[in-house]
Amino acid sequence: MSPLSNKERMQIKRQDMPAQEPEVRRGNFDEVALGLTWELAKLEAERCLQCAKPKCIEGCPVGVLIPQFIQALREGDFIAAVEAMKQKNNLPAICGRVCPQESQCEAVCVLSKKGQSVAIGRLERYVGDFALREQACPPVPAPPTGKKVAVVGSGPAGLTCAVDLAKLGHKVTIFESLHLPGGVLVYGIPEFRLPKAVIAAEIATAVQHLGIEIRTNHVIGRTITLNELLAEYDAIFLGTGAGLPSFMRIPGINYNGVFSANEFLTRVNLMKGYLFPEYDTPVKVGQNVAVIGAGNVAMDSARSALRLQRLAQKPVFSEKTGFSGEVHIVYRRSAEEVPARAEEVEHAHEEGIIFDFLTNPIEILGDAKGNVCGMRCIRMELGEPDDSGRRRPVPIAGSEFEMPVDEVIMALGTSPNPLVFEDADGLERSKHGTVIATEPTGRTTKARVWAGGDVVTGAATVISAMGAGKQAAADIHESLSDETLFDVG
Numbered sequence: 396m397s398p399l400s401n402k403e404r405m406q407i408k409r410q411d412m413p414a415q416e417p418e419v420r421r422g423n424f425d426e427v428a429l430g431l432t433w434e435l436a437k438l439e440a441e442r443c444l445q446c447a448k449p450k451c452i453e454g455c456p457v458g459v460l461i462p463q464f465i466q467a468l469r470e471g472d473f474i475a476a477v478e479a480m481k482q483k484n485n486l487p488a489i490c491g492r493v494c495p496q497e498s499q500c501e502a503v504c505v506l507s508k509k510g511q512s513v514a515i516g517r518l519e520r521y522v523g524d525f526a527l528r529e530q531a532c533p534p535v536p537a538p539p540t541g542k543k544v545a546v547v548g549s550g551p552a553g554l555t556c557a558v559d560l561a562k563l564g565h566k567v568t569i570f571e572s573l574h575l576p577g578g579v580l581v582y583g584i585p586e587f588r589l590p591k592a593v594i595a596a597e598i599a600t601a602v603q604h605l606g607i608e609i610r611t612n613h614v615i616g617r618t619i620t621l622n623e624l625l626a627e628y629d630a631i632f633l634g635t636g637a638g639l640p641s642f643m644r645i646p647g648i649n650y651n652g653v654f655s656a657n658e659f660l661t662r663v664n665l666m667k668g669y670l671f672p673e674y675d676t677p678v679k680v681g682q683n684v685a686v687i688g689a690g691n692v693a694m695d696s697a698r699s700a701l702r703l704q705r706l707a708q709k710p711v712f713s714e715k716t717g718f719s720g721e722v723h724i725v726y727r728r729s730a731e732e733v734p735a736r737a738e739e740v741e742h743a744h745e746e747g748i749i750f751d752f753l754t755n756p757i758e759i760l761g762d763a764k765g766n767v768c769g770m771r772c773i774r775m776e777l778g779e780p781d782d783s784g785r786r787r788p789v790p791i792a793g794s795e796f797e798m799p800v801d802e803v804i805m806a807l808g809t810s811p812n813p814l815v816f817e818d819a820d821g822l823e824r825s826k827h828g829t830v831i832a833t834e835p836t837g838r839t840t841k842a843r844v845w846a847g848g849d850v851v852t853g854a855a856t857v858i859s860a861m862g863a864g865k866q867a868a869a870d871i872h873e874s875l876s877d878e879t880l881f882d883v884g
Contacts, residue, residue: 401444409511410439417745421698422705424586424669427742428492436521440469442506443513450503451515456862457555459483461500461515464522477526480519481534485558485601486551486861488527488593491520493584494858495736527596533604537564542875545570545628547615547815550578551857552848553634554598555864556871560632561605563872568628570613572635575665579636579849580857582665583657585695587702588739591664616817623818625843630871632837633830633846634864637809637854643687647759652681652767656688656696656806663699669706680704681802682720685770687756688806689726692854694739696804697722697748722748723798727755727775727788753777755788757795759803770798811850829853837867845871 413429414420420427431439443465451461460479467475480487496516504512526532542565546557549571561567575581577594601607613619615635624631640655642648659678662668668678680703686696701722724743726733729752733740744750753775760769774794777786810828822841823831830839830846837845847863849855 399441404442404444405506405510407438407442409442409514410435410517412514412517417742417747420587421701421746424699424702426590427587430524431517431521436518437469437471439514439518440465443469444505446505450505451500451513454500454503455483456499456856456858457483457865459500459519465513465515465518468518468522473522473525473529474531476522477532480522481526481532483865484519484861485534485555486523486597487519488523489551489580489589489597490858490861491516491518491523492589492593493580494519495856497737499858524593527593527600530600533600534558534562536562536605539566540564540875542566542630543568543628544871544875545624545631546634547621547624547631548572548578548634548636548848548850549576549598549609550580550634550636550848550860552636552850552860552864552867553578553632554601555861556632556634556845556847556868557607557864558601558605559865559868560871561601561607563868565872565875566606568608568610570615570619570624571609571611572614573665574611576609576611578634579638582661583692583695585660585664585699586669587698588695614814616814616819620818621815621822621841621844622820629843629875631844632864632867632871633815633839633844633850634848634860635811635815635850636860637811637829637849639810639812639828640805641807641809642805643756643807645756645758647761647767650759650761650767651765652679652802653759654679654802654804656686656692656804657809659696659804660692660699663703669699669703678703679802680707681767681800683800684722684802684804685725685756685798685800686723686804686806687725688808689724689728689733689735689750690806690808690854691735691739693724693726693804693806694735694743694748696806697724698743698746700802700804701746701748723751723800724748725751725754725756725770725772725798727753728785729753729777732785751798753788755790756803760797767801767803768799770800770803772796772798809849809854815850827853835863835866836870837863838870 464479501512546569640657662678666676684700758771762768774791775788778789781787837847845867847867848860
């Protein structure tokens with residue numbers, strides 16, 4: 396069979412990802428997207444034009460060799476596809492599920508100029524799942540260098556940095572504050588988007604083949620400090636993320652039933668609150684829930700709350716309370732400004748999440764027992780652009796109204812946990828609490844300490860954190876290879 400011409404390739408439509416039906420999936424925590432079959436994956440791979448100057452690689456924060464792995468995939472050479480993928484990406488099964496490819500590699504695909512881009516993320520997931528299933532192309536470490544590196548945090552930045560350094564022959568120890576490794580991948584992203592078995596398998600591959608040690612239940616700044624780590628290790632990478640939640644400064648914020656998205660999602664994901672009483676970690680779910688914000692974390696919180704309602708048989712209308720078992724996304728800007736991935740917003744709409752745009756809470760109402768019983772809001776309109784380039788939301792005088800809710804989840808962003816910086820003299824931070832680090836190396840103002848991911852940028856994407864971890868690993872390796880670690884201040 397002769398190869399297809401580019402004209403023929405451009406006539407193949409983008410393949411849809413099989414998924415659970417909305418009325419079924421909103422009652423369970425099983426993965427929504429079911430993955431491409433081989434027939435669909437091969438057809439999607441055929442759409443790639445194999446450009447001479449592939450912009451898609453430039454659009455990927457870790458520089459995945461996209462045309463190479465797609466070419467191998469459509470030829471049916473799965474091992475070659477994995478090899479090409481893993482040259483740059485240590486976590487393809489994870490990235491294929493949660494990375495915003497539509498705004499990165501797929502956004503600059505040539506096909507997107509006249510139609511739909513190649514579904515790079517879906518093909519990445521297919522290759523990543525094959526690699527896990529078949530244990531294909533496990534990482535191989537270089538001969539030991541005798542150097543020791545401490546990686547603080549086992550999220551995407553820390554895992555990427557640790558794996559890259561271990562492959563280069565350095566002895567790597569990861570310090571994780573929680574009882575399971577994975578960071579935000581484990582506590583922040585619901586099972587229906589990223590199964591915990593996938594995360595565990597990706598981590599197990601690195602630990603098994605590279606000899607990486609993971610020490611859980613180690614809170615840096617309490618269990619051990621940065622300065623104490625520096626006495627034992629040649630270099631440190633900080634990939635601690637941004638786990639300190641933000642709250643609105645409005646009356647009623649301390650009523651029972653107000654959660655940060657971090658706490659809510661940690662109870663659901665890491666502590667498996669959705670499996671109560673099998674796991675003795677119940678999580679409160681309201682009859683009417685309001686999630687404040689419209690990023691990916693807000694979508695995850697709202698969709699998790701909806702599932703908890705269904706599992707608890709909560710969506711029952713009450714004449715007394717007026718509650719009807721609803722979950723609302725409350726966002727002060729319009730639909731056009733929503734920062735969450737388009738796919739997540741689409742799934743939320745399909746599942747029955749109600750979107751209240753151009754709406755802003757001004758007070759949380761409580762009953763005599765101190766429990767949330769409502770929320771006073773005000774309508775907004777868009778004014779002139781602010782520093783972010785988006786039009787600033789402005790309150791409309793006299794438009795206040797009350798929303799009947801009994802649970803409020805704040806999904807308004809996060810900042811780094813200050814505990815990490817106890818006994819860390821010389822490590823400079825910004826006014827927002829993030830670590831000041833030089834791009835792209837990740838060097839901080841403290842000698843022998845590097846940092847990357849959300850602890851530097853604030854809350855961002857999994858793949859951007861991985862990119863920071865990869866760049867820092869390269870610079871750490873170069874420094875360690877010089878035999879003398881210089882002052883990186």
